[in-house]
Amino acid sequence: MKLIVTENYSQASEWAAKYIRNRIIQFNPGPQKFFTLGLPTGSTPIDCYKKLIEYYNNGDLSFKFVKTFNMDEYVGIPRDHPQSYHSFMWNNFFKHIDIDPQNTHILDGNAADLQAECAAFEDKIKEAGGIELFLGGIGPDGHIAFNEPGSSLVSRTRVKTLAMDTILANARFFQGDLSKVPTMALTVGVGTVMDSREVMILITGAHKAFALYKAIEEGVNHMWTVSAFQQHPKVVFVCDEDATLELKVKTVKYFKGLMLVHSKLVDPLYSMKEEGRPSKKPYSD
């Protein structure tokens, strides 16, 4: 496991974006060889998406040969509802880049047969050759996707009933009307994410410090589903200073000491443009 400690949210987002950029470029994707990327929604990844869009706009990165799989989607709200994860992905990422819509995959929360939809999603991941890199965020209770506390750590893509806490927290997105808040969602399982060849988890903010502590310093526990990745062969946690508040000083110092090594993952930063030509504008840090 790697733990990348950055100064703040924006640096954590940029580090993650640079990492994704380098991984895609080094993979050298092409018409016969797509890079498969797992993607989250929510407030945490927004700046990371913005950076990726910036790389695309500057010609450093293309998503032409990238396939994406999203983690989850609500059940029973229209696809074009502003809170649907389809709308989120469209507005925050897809409409800004050159990805082929055929290569994006989001679970259909309005499918007639939800279980069949989930099984088909797992099949599509298999057909695509598995997921190369799964980007995720976590909730303050340590959930990954909609795998809330108590979810099986070997779960697959399935229908989940949302916890009352989640429904209450979501009410603000639905005019405070509890009856409008979806009570079910489709989500990839912890096992689905575990099968990816690499997992990157973004964790920022003091309110997630306890979850980060549970994720990496305590044992594997289904009450903190993100802790399952302790058993993943290739996982990187990208956090900011605030998120380290509950960690041991020793843990933080150890990983900060490794930053010299880890920073080589994003430096040099590769570009899809011809060698030697500088990018249009320097990236802000």
Next chain:
Amino acid sequence: MPLVTLLPVYHLLLPSFTPRDLWLKDSAGRAGGAGRGRPSPTALSREDLWVREGRILDPEKLFFDERRLADERRDCGGCILAPGFIDVQINGGFGVDFSLATEDVGSGVAVVAQKILAHGVTSFCPTLVTSPPEVYHKVLPQIPVKKGGPHGAGVLGVHLEGPFISQQKRGAHPEAHLRSYETNAFQDVLATYGPLDSVRILTLAPELGRSQEVIRELTSRGICVSLGHSMANLQTAEDAVRSGASFITHLFNAMLPFHHRDPGIVGLLTSDRVPPDRPIFYGMIADGIHTNPAALRIAHSAHPRGMVLVTDAIPALGLGNGRHTLGQQVVEVDGLSAYVAGTSTLCGSIAPMDVCVRHFLQATGCSLEAALEAASLHPAQLLGLEQHKGTLDFGADADFVVLDDALHVQATYISGELVWQATMAGQ
């Protein structure tokens, strides 16, 4: 936001398929207009505009339902995309006078329709001033409603200004041809004009006897009734609005001046005795000559949502400086002013629509969005066309204008088709 004075760079990304999807790439730019569920007045936002089969497309639906990309992408270089301008009062231009009963009014309308593309106008209402009945019978059938395209701006229908107007406020309209409908009301209207199929707006003076029944009859036929060239007091004007009138022809001009005990037609802007669900619109010649900027600001502050910019242009529009013979009149054009030759008498407006939009923006200090909507959304609402025109909402007609930051027209599109471009005109 990079300031781009260059023309949009168009490039073809993929071979075309049918149906064609056109993606106007505006990554560094903004698309304006009422839209996307936002309340009006809207704000410019950075969006790409997608077009298919002449209409504005919801790209999210295309992405998730059809899983397709655009066939063609055009880079608008950070320009502003706004709904095409709509001119509901234009008497002619480029030497053409719509009210002249020639054998070939149609080709005159076509000339103007084509020339005003350069000014961002994508549809208009050719306007006929007071004329004898023979002229109406001859001219009206020659100006049918017509879709716009590369040949020119669309004709939404004719605007008839007179002859049922006030003798005292007739302005430049010939006194001999003024009429009333006191005897047979609507039958007199029909007798004067002939069939009203292609008529969209009718300007009348509501103080004429039996006006209320004429207004009711006209509005029931979907014709917009406008009040103008009138001595009406506020009460008469309010009665007319309750009967269905919804527009005021060139506010302040050819009507009683504002008086605090009887504000006249101008008082409609703030009247509380008209149906609140039916907004009043008012035409405004914002050429900097026909309306003092202070009056422009008064009207706009009192009733911003009703402001409809009109050119009220005369045949001298677009002819350039110098002397021109128009009909029986010799006109001398100097910049944006047109005088009866040898005198200092103004003889009509010659400012094109884009000039009016820029002047309105500068004179009132309103937002860019408000200025653009006064020339697009508001006239569309006036004519009940706001589902299709005057907006860049999904599903609306892809009639739009590409503008630089100073609102100079760079290109004009009708139904998604490029119909005018600054380079094409060699500017």
